[in-house]
Structures are given as structure tokens and as C-alpha cells.
Amino acid sequence: MRNLTVFALTLSSVLLIGCEEKAPESLGNWLGQSEQSYTPVLKGKAIGFPRDHDAHRDFRHEWWYLTANLTDEQGKALGIQWTQFRVAVDPQEKSANGAWHSQQMYMAHSAVTTDNLHYADEKWSRAHPELAGVEANPFRVFIDDWQWRSSTQELFPATLNAKSKAFSYSLTLTSSAPYQKQGEQGYSVKSADGSVASYYYSQPFIEVSGEVTIDGHRHKVTGQGWIDREWSSQFLLDNQQGWDWFALRLSKETSLVVFQLRDSSTGEASYAHAKLMHEDGSGQTFSKDDITLKAIEQTTIEGRPYPTTWRVQIPSQQVDLSISALNPMAKMPLTVPYWEGPVNISGSHSGSGYMELTGYR
Numbered sequence: 001m002r003n004l005t006v007f008a009l010t011l012s013s014v015l016l017i018g019c020e021e022k023a024p025e026s027l028g029n030w031l032g033q034s035e036q037s038y039t040p041v042l043k044g045k046a047i048g049f050p051r052d053h054d055a056h057r058d059f060r061h062e063w064w065y066l067t068a069n070l071t072d073e074q075g076k077a078l079g080i081q082w083t084q085f086r087v088a089v090d091p092q093e094k095s096a097n098g099a100w101h102s103q104q105m106y107m108a109h110s111a112v113t114t115d116n117l118h119y120a121d122e123k124w125s126r127a128h129p130e131l132a133g134v135e136a137n138p139f140r141v142f143i144d145d146w147q148w149r150s151s152t153q154e155l156f157p158a159t160l161n162a163k164s165k166a167f168s169y170s171l172t173l174t175s176s177a178p179y180q181k182q183g184e185q186g187y188s189v190k191s192a193d194g195s196v197a198s199y200y201y202s203q204p205f206i207e208v209s210g211e212v213t214i215d216g217h218r219h220k221v222t223g224q225g226w227i228d229r230e231w232s233s234q235f236l237l238d239n240q241q242g243w244d245w246f247a248l249r250l251s252k253e254t255s256l257v258v259f260q261l262r263d264s265s266t267g268e269a270s271y272a273h274a275k276l277m278h279e280d281g282s283g284q285t286f287s288k289d290d291i292t293l294k295a296i297e298q299t300t301i302e303g304r305p306y307p308t309t310w311r312v313q314i315p316s317q318q319v320d321l322s323i324s325a326l327n328p329m330a331k332m333p334l335t336v337p338y339w340e341g342p343v344n345i346s347g348s349h350s351g352s353g354y355m356e357l358t359g360y361r
Contacts, residue, residue, distance in 0.1 A: 062231030070223035079342030171210035178281030198232035242359015
């Protein structure tokens, strides 16, 4: 779950020929086309694999989003995050002008978090075979040397590599569990009136191993990962302020995704969704009336409050969780700032996961 209303508008104002460490000044709004010019999200359309691992360039935007809760050889907890976004700035690809004039743009975020530090970085690029894009066979998502690379059309097994000034990671990712389709068989509603929706699936059961380097110190790591895939041609509504998203690992066999969208006038939840997901591919979906999300404590970062401790309840499933950030200061200091980092779980279940908070001001 990502705030593409913000991210796509940021991307749309960037004119790039190659990869950059930071975005340049705005060169104007490129999103003049209405969403009706792009392929719509339709209820009942089947998601298929490996086809839908690939980019959907006729849709306005999408992302590949991985988080992982890891431990090093000393038993120290850390988290990594990697996301690559694609945004079309025009519904028609101007292929006659060559690769440098692609209407597809990419942005990637990567981060590493421990209990006492948080580093994040970003890359930008227009699509180009040598610089950034998505390839189907074998599957690859990349900007420069930040790459998810598989040996087949499937997502797994794969390697994930990213390198920044303060950190890097080189990871191996494997999974044999069925994919989890969110919402109604992958049709995921994002508003109370049902007017906004995306295609959305997850793989919350990924085994991760490899190496993470932080400030020049190498750490051998193992743990569990989670990838979300989502694409749409709609942005959030004007009255939607942001969201709170939780990817929670309750046991080796069970994970829980919970998110709520907040109303811009009241700050209260206008829509919420949850799904209990089991390693065998089964799951149960819950609506706003089934879920209680309550912020318990806030952390103020650069003058903005972020709720970094929560209580999550689904009474019908005897789920009553206390969620606390591993590092409450895990704000992403990027072109578009937001909070994202690993969390610890206690209460009716114990475990770890990830949390993302957007739209706080």
C-alpha cells in the first residue's frame, strides 16, 4: 500500500534522461491526461501468474514493494525496504522517438532500519533498457544497480541488490507459498464509496538470507520478507488524507495485512480492510466494522507527529495486538517524506512486521 497520489505527482514533475540520486526542480505538471485515458480497474478481471508480475504500462501507475524483518549473526533485529514505482506520464508510448522518449518513469526507494539508526535513499529514471524498467523473461525490476532479478518469469527464487552511501544489501529470496489476492480476488477497493480501486496481490511468506552492510560493517542476515504488487489508473480521492498500513507476521504460517484510509477533514478512518493469510493459500477478509485500529503513542519528528505505537483488534478472530516501532524515528527523509519501518508485535500473538504511515502533517 503506497500513497501514489503524492508519489505520482512528484514523478510527473521530473524530466530525466538518466538516473539521478535526487530529483531536480519541477519542470511542470505532466499529468494532463485524465484517468479515463488509461486502462481502468474492473471488478471480476482475473489476475494471473506469471503474467501479472510484469509491468502494466497501459495503467497509470504501479509498484513492486518488499519489506523484510531480519536478524544478523549476533541476533540483532533489523529491517530492509525496497520499492520500485512506475508511473506513465502519457497513455500513449511515443516509440517512434526512440527509447530516450519513453512515457514511463520510475522511482525506487530503499532503506535499512535498526533500533538506533535509519537510512533511506531514492533513485529516479525515465524508462530505458540500459537504465530502468521491468523485464518479463527472465523477470527483472531495476533502476541502475538496484535490482530484483529472477532466473525465470516467476518472482522466486530471486536476488535483490541495492547500494547507497551508508548502506547496501545483497539478498536471496525464495518462496513456494501461493500468492494472496487482496480484496475480491485481487480487486481491492480503496474508498468507502467504492469509486477507487486497484489490482493488488501479496506474497507474505518469503524466506530471506544474505548480507546487509551498514556504515561499512557487514552483517550476515536471515529472516522473512513480504512483497506487495499493486497497479491502478486512479489516485486517491481529494478527501483522503493518507493511510496507516501494517504487514504483520503472527506466526510462521499466518500473516495479517491491515490498512485504513483517513478522511482529510476529520483525520478518522473512512475505509479499512484486513486479511488473515495462511501459508497454504487460504485466508479470511475483514471490513471496517470488523477491525479496530487505535493509535496509542506518537513520536514527533521534525515537527510532525507520527503514531508509532498502535493497538490492532479483530475480535471475531481473537486478534488483539500491540504494535510498536523498532525505531520510532524511522521517517523516510526523501523527496516525499513518510514514515516506514519494522515493528514488534505482542499481545494475543507475538512476532514482527512493517508499518507505513502517510499523510501526517
